[in-house]
Amino acid sequence: MDTRVAVISIIVENSDSIETLNQLLYDARDHIIGRMGIPYREKGISIISIAIDASQDIISALSGKIGRLKGVSTKTAYSNVITHTEEKHD
Template identity: 60%
Template sequence: METRIALIGIIVENMEVVENVNQILHEYGKYIVGRMGIPYKEKGVSIISIVIDADNNAISSLSGKLGMLEGISVKTVYSKYGK
């Protein structure tokens, strides 16, 4: 299976859905290479960056599920090359 590396940036503006975010990330845990979370208390948001190594369908599915949550913004950047 060909995989790609991607960086998924998540901004959480609705803290009520944090549990949902974590549950979705747990579902895709086998693909996650690394995760960094930064609480930005002054602005009332949290920023999460996820590095993932997976096939295009898994990356799109994860991004899509996160993006459907209210108060969550998601952007995905893909590497140019698969392996």
């Protein structure tokens, strides 16, 4: 399975979605390289950036789930850094 590096940018405008968002990120913890969160208190929003190294399908699925949360916007930027790995057959 090939993996690639990407950054998922998230803006949370509805704090009711934070618990679900955190659960989604926890579930993807094995693929997340790092996370930066900035609370913008004056505007009442949170800005989150996630660096991830995973398959295209995993990145797209995570970004899609996040984007469907109420009051949450997301954009994904993919790098051209792709790691080719051989799949293990048990």
